[in-house]
Amino acid sequence: MLIEARNVRRSYLLGQATIPILRGVDLSVAEGEFISIMGTSGSGKSTLLHILGGLDTPDQGSYVFNGKNMLSLSDGERSWIRTHWIGFVFQTFDLLPQLNVEENISLPFLYNKTTPELKNSQVRNAMDRVGLTHRQ
Numbered sequence: 001m002l003i004e005a006r007n008v009r010r011s012y013l014l015g016q017a018t019i020p021i022l023r024g025v026d027l028s029v030a031e032g033e034f035i036s037i038m039g040t041s042g043s044g045k046s047t048l049l050h051i052l053g054g055l056d057t058p059d060q061g062s063y064v065f066n067g068k069n070m071l072s073l074s075d076g077e078r079s080w081i082r083t084h085w086i087g088f089v090f091q092t093f094d095l096l097p098q099l100n101v102e103e104n105i106s107l108p109f110l111y112n113k114t115t116p117e118l119k120n121s122q123v124r125n126a127m128d129r130v131g132l133t134h135r136q
Contacts, residue, residue, distance in 0.1 A: 011059055105123045
């Protein structure tokens with residue numbers, strides 16, 4: 001299994017109240033498999049995806065990604081996995097306003113050892129594919 005999550009629980013504090021969001025989620029995803037995570041607003045979809053992407057950790061449970069225990073990895077190790085294995089398309093823009101378009105697109109290259117020539121080529125290609133070349 002590429003993703004193996006067991007009994008994942010996550011709660012948030014709201015004032016003095018603890019609000020349970022994930023209540024014992026079990027999930028297995030094989031490499032190449034496509035899944036959908038659906039639910040009403042506030043049901044925990046984003047929380048689960050943040051845990052699976054290594055952006056957050058559960059209060060309880062286990063999570064193994066590609067044979068690695070994600071809960072025992074450092075922030076840097078989780079960042080490396082996100083850079084090489086996991087992609088996010090956020091609902092909000094999450095752009096850094098002090099950077100231009102090319103610099104925002106180039107941010108993932110900070111975590112890998114891509115040559116400047118390859119990075120520039122891939123950034124230009126990405127901008128062209130989504131129609132942003134005019135923003136260069």
